Amino acid sequence: MSQALLSGLARTARPQAAVRRFLALDAVVTGANGVAYAAASGPLGEFLGVDSGLLFELGVFLTLFAAGVGWLASRPQPPALLVKLVVDANALWAVLSVVALIAWLEPTTAGLVWTPMQAATVAGFAALQWAALRAVAASR
Secondary structure, three states, X not given: OOHHHHHXXXXXXXXXXXXXXXXXXXXXHHHHHXXXXXXXXXXXXXXHOOOHHHXXXXXXXXXXXHHHHHHHHOOOOOOXXXXXXXXXXXXXXXXXXXXXXXHOOOXXXXXXXXXXXXXXXXXXXXXXXXXXXXXXXXXX
16 A cells, blocks of 8 residues: 555544544455455465365455444544454454464465465554554544
């Protein structure tokens, strides 16, 4: 994701708006990923070197998670506790992705590139959401 895009999303006089924007961006990206994993688990599983059953289950989970994050983003003032849970879930996902890659996945070259890339993206969402949440707390 480009620095200019992220700067534009974060630029607001109301820190709460940045929290909502980063949650919404997370929901869109995670939802698209989840739908792709669920709908194309066979071909994507082959391409990435991940079991198609696991990929389907992850896709369903990610789609549901994205729906919850999207709902949270739609709130005028998302509760800080729920935003923190999203941040924690994103951080955990990023760490577990790398652990899975090292510990038990046997990915193709594409999977070896994709897994850390998506982990870094999710970790980026966690960092952006955390920073925006801290800005909200500081503005009070």
